[in-house]
Amino acid sequence: MHSFGFRANAVLTFGITILALICAMASISDNFNSPHPSAEIQILNINWFQKQPHGNDEVSLTMNITADLQSLFTWNTKQVFVFVAAEYETPKNALNQVSLWDAIIPAKEHAKFWVQTANKYRFVDQGSNLRGKDFNLTLHWHVMPKTGKMFANKLVIPEYRLPKEYR
Amino acid sequence: MGWMGDTVDSIKSIQIRQLLSQGVSLGMIVTSALIIWKALMCFTGSESPVVVVLSGSMEPGFKRGDILFLHMSNDPIRTGEIVVFNVDGREIPIVHRVIKVHERQETGDVEVLTKGDNNYGDDRLLYAQGQLWLQRHHIMGRAVGFLPYVGWVTIIMTEKPIIKYILIGALGLLVITSKD
Numbered sequence: 001m002h003s004f005g006f007r008a009n010a011v012l013t014f015g016i017t018i019l020a021l022i023c024a025m026a027s028i029s030d031n032f033n034s035p036h037p038s039a040e041i042q043i044l045n046i047n048w049f050q051k052q053p054h055g056n057d058e059v060s061l062t063m064n065i066t067a068d069l070q071s072l073f074t075w076n077t078k079q080v081f082v083f084v085a086a087e088y089e090t091p092k093n094a095l096n097q098v099s100l101w102d103a104i105i106p107a108k109e110h111a112k113f114w115v116q117t118a119n120k121y122r123f124v125d126q127g128s129n130l131r132g133k134d135f136n137l138t139l140h141w142h143v144m145p146k147t148g149k150m151f152a153n154k155l156v157i158p159e160y161r162l163p164k165e166y167r
Numbered sequence: 168m169g170w171m172g173d174t175v176d177s178i179k180s181i182q183i184r185q186l187l188s189q190g191v192s193l194g195m196i197v198t199s200a201l202i203i204w205k206a207l208m209c210f211t212g213s214e215s216p217v218v219v220v221l222s223g224s225m226e227p228g229f230k231r232g233d234i235l236f237l238h239m240s241n242d243p244i245r246t247g248e249i250v251v252f253n254v255d256g257r258e259i260p261i262v263h264r265v266i267k268v269h270e271r272q273e274t275g276d277v278e279v280l281t282k283g284d285n286n287y288g289d290d291r292l293l294y295a296q297g298q299l300w301l302q303r304h305h306i307m308g309r310a311v312g313f314l315p316y317v318g319w320v321t322i323i324m325t326e327k328p329i330i331k332y333i334l335i336g337a338l339g340l341l342v343i344t345s346k347d
Binding site (some may be wrong): 023027078079081083085091092093094095096097098099102104106121126130140142144145146147148149150152 | 228229243263267269278284289311312
């Protein structure tokens with residue numbers, strides 16, 4: 001009853017149970033946070049717009065992205081992964097989502113930012129449907145906690161249009 | 168030396184009935200662990216409800232040794248979701264983020280491209296020869312929650328099997344020599 005083995009076993013089991021309980025409570029505390037992020041995306045320039053040799057349209061554009069995601073951070077947040085995706089519909093595909101740019105925000109201080117960038121990932125269609133195409137730019141954020149449940153949400157900024165002709 | 172003598176004595180004094188009842192309790196423990204695992208598989212709809220992160224391709228979000236809780240539902244796959252997928256011909260599942268989705272009009276079939284947060288390029292290099300997209304049947308689940316560091320136990324036991332055998336041997340010895 002009082003041997004070293006029994007005592008070590010009891011301490012270890014108790015310790016692990018308490019640790020698991022604390023992790024669960026930390027995760028639940030994230031539910032009490034009501035975030036109010038804001039963002040604006042401006043397309044500064046369509047750099048080029050061509051049909052590639054394999055038949056798919058491709059666009060290169062430069063964007064101005066301003067966002068304030070500070071309210072997403074809680075004490076249980078490790079980082080926030082933010083990305084901008086273009087969403088549009090084509091006759092063949094009900095939905096196309098193409099990620100254009102992403103970044104990792106490691107701390108609350110960096111969560112209010114302004115970035116001017118060309119698209120990091122290629123904006124390529126499956127086919128050549130992009131001329132004159134209307135599309136939405138969505139800013140998505142994924143909150144990665146120090147422990148527990150991950151949250152994700154997005155802000156849709158509608159009504160952008162690609163030029164009618166290749167350039 | 169006294170401890171060795173005690174152990175040898177207790178092994179000599181084992182009765183069949185006691186041994187059998189200890190065997191049954193051990194069997195019960197193993198079986199309940201199996202039941203919990205299978206129930207988790209049912210509950211989360213995924214073949215492996217918990218995976219260990221093995222590489223650093225999702226740093227700094229997920230480090231090697233973290234464990235991820237997976238869930239698979241029939242909801243459509245969208246960009247930004249962290250998915251676990253198997254490439255044909257490779258046995259180790261990969262945990263990366265979806266960056267492109269193309270969903271067909273009538274059927275709802277999707278073609279998906281993934282990329283690790285910490286990788287420079289997308290995953291086309293990891294897919295099978297000539298494969299450009301992942302389909303839904305490649306995907307085993309979405310990551311919904313995570314616990315840091317807990318997966319190191321699994322990594323150590325897989326990479327140095329000696330430790331696994333030592334642990335099982337020690338547990339076995341403990342079961343045999345304990346009085347109840």
